[in-house]
Amino acid sequence: MRFFYMALYLVLAPFLGGLLAGLDRKLSARMQGRKGPPLFQPFYDLFKLFNKQAVVVNNVQDFLVVGFLIFIIFTGCLFFFGGDLLLVFFALTLAGIFYMMSACSANSPYSSMGAQRELMQMMAYEPMVLLVAIGFYVSTGSFSVSDIVRSEISNIAYLPGIFFGFLYILTIKLRKSPFDLSTSHHAHQEMVKGVTTEQSGGILALIELSHWYENVFLMGVVGLFIVNADWRSYLVALPVCFLTYFIEILVDNVFARVKWEVMLKSAWVVTLIAGVINLLILNLI
Amino acid sequence: MSSTSKSPWLLHYDGSSCNGCDIEVLACLTPVYDVERFGVINTGNPKHADIFLITGGINAQNEKVVRQIYDQMPKPKVVVAVGICACNGGIFKECYNILGGVDKVIPVDIYVPGCAARPEAIIDGVVQAVALLEKKRSKYKKEA
Ligand code: SF4
Numbered sequence: 001m002r003f004f005y006m007a008l009y010l011v012l013a014p015f016l017g018g019l020l021a022g023l024d025r026k027l028s029a030r031m032q033g034r035k036g037p038p039l040f041q042p043f044y045d046l047f048k049l050f051n052k053q054a055v056v057v058n059n060v061q062d063f064l065v066v067g068f069l070i071f072i073i074f075t076g077c078l079f080f081f082g083g084d085l086l087l088v089f090f091a092l093t094l095a096g097i098f099y100m101m102s103a104c105s106a107n108s109p110y111s112s113m114g115a116q117r118e119l120m121q122m123m124a125y126e127p128m129v130l131l132v133a134i135g136f137y138v139s140t141g142s143f144s145v146s147d148i149v150r151s152e153i154s155n156i157a158y159l160p161g162i163f164f165g166f167l168y169i170l171t172i173k174l175r176k177s178p179f180d181l182s183t184s185h186h187a188h189q190e191m192v193k194g195v196t197t198e199q200s201g202g203i204l205a206l207i208e209l210s211h212w213y214e215n216v217f218l219m220g221v222v223g224l225f226i227v228n229a230d231w232r233s234y235l236v237a238l239p240v241c242f243l244t245y246f247i248e249i250l251v252d253n254v255f256a257r258v259k260w261e262v263m264l265k266s267a268w269v270v271t272l273i274a275g276v277i278n279l280l281i282l283n284l285i
Numbered sequence: 286m287s288s289t290s291k292s293p294w295l296l297h298y299d300g301s302s303c304n305g306c307d308i309e310v311l312a313c314l315t316p317v318y319d320v321e322r323f324g325v326i327n328t329g330n331p332k333h334a335d336i337f338l339i340t341g342g343i344n345a346q347n348e349k350v351v352r353q354i355y356d357q358m359p360k361p362k363v364v365v366a367v368g369i370c371a372c373n374g375g376i377f378k379e380c381y382n383i384l385g386g387v388d389k390v391i392p393v394d395i396y397v398p399g400c401a402a403r404p405e406a407i408i409d410g411v412v413q414a415v416a417l418l419e420k421k422r423s424k425y426k427k428e429a
Contacts, residue, residue: 025321029319029321032316033316034315034316034319034321034322035319035321035322036319036321036322037321037322037323037324038291038324041291041292041324044291044292044324045292045324047292048291048292048335051422051426052335052359052360052361053359053360053361053425054359055332055357055359189329192329192330193328193329193330193333196330196333197330197332198332199332200332200333200359201359204333
């Protein structure tokens with residue numbers, strides 16, 4: 001059964017992720033009073049990119065991008081397999097490092113600036129990600145996802161602060177405004193496309209694909225807060241995931257990009273207040 | 286229609302235009318015209334672009350820049366000259382620093398006339414560019 005979930009993720013995540021991206025663009029357009037592209041637009045983009053010439057900057061970059069994809073898939077597979085949450089998040093960080101390094105490897109000021117900002121973003125969200133794992137451990141006594149989903153009541157009851165903190169850093173992880181510093185889905189940034197400036201054709205397509213896998217995994221983590229031993233909790237988790245994504249899109253369209261100091265400070269303050277206090281209270285009771 | 290024609294990404298470069306045409310290009314992205322309906326994205330990055338949209342003529346300074354941007358774009362690619370300045374120099378043709386239209390330095394595929402070119406004309410130009418892109422893609426596939 002666990003292998004079945006893993007296989008399901010492996011096969012379905014690109015479709016789900018692509019649809020989410022399409023929904024994202026459609027909703028964003030609607031919020032801006034436009035009609036927006038078709039729902040399947042991200043898939044057209046992906047196929048087009050695979051059909052384009054990939055201007056190879058250096059061989060290391062291709063290797064690093066493939067590494068990013070593989071480790072993101074590994075992260076998601078491990079998560080849906082019901083593996084150890086700590087290991088899942090470490091794999092996620094490793095994937096992030098690959099992504100950042102791929103930008104670093106190119107000899108372009110824009111992509112190296114993007115890489116630096118990506119590093120800054122990782123610094124901002126990483127403490128909260130760890131707190132999520134610790135929070136689940138304190139509330140359920142296990143790091144293992146398969147144990148967590150079998151808990152009596154939904155973990156969000158114990159971890160509201162940590163859930164909020166995770167939503168906050170989710171904006172960074174999904175590369176949404178106001179925290180889309182390193183690269184942005186929207187046109188024209190002060191440093192071209194940031195991290196992905198030097199990537200083209202099939203390589204860029206692989207990055208898109210990895211992001212789809214990543215987004216589905218992140219929605220899985222959101223769902224993990226909701227699900228419990230009762231199967232009906234899964235029916236609640238799904239709308240919660242969609243609502244979360246909708247809020248992220250709304251936030252994306254409402255806020256302007258902030259400077260990195262604001263991102264770092266606010267993310268850490270939220271981690272400290274929402275996350276740590278939640279943990280303390282949990283330890284006291 | 287294949288995926289190429291459904292996802293044309295633009296690169297907009299301002300040569301020595303008076304900014305009239307640029308405003309019309311940007312107008313295409315607004316809710317009134319909304320070119321994103323056709324999957325068009327205005328990327329700021331030559332390495333992601335399929336269509337090179339250029340306004341204004343070529344002058345002594347941007348000649349190298351235009352050529353470099355063109356070279357950086359991955360194949361298949363199409364160049365669209367927007368506005369009469371980009372087509373042949375237009376009103377600035379006689380200026381001492383102007384070399385002429387965009388086709389003085391890079392091969393231009395589609396000419397969109399007008400001063401300023403209207404958003405409808407620009408969108409029409411882009412649609413024709415997309416058809417051409419499709420042709421170039423099959424040729425590129427054969428070569429590869
Ligand atoms: S064609 Fe007219 S509007 Fe366009 S750049 Fe030239 S002078 Fe300006």
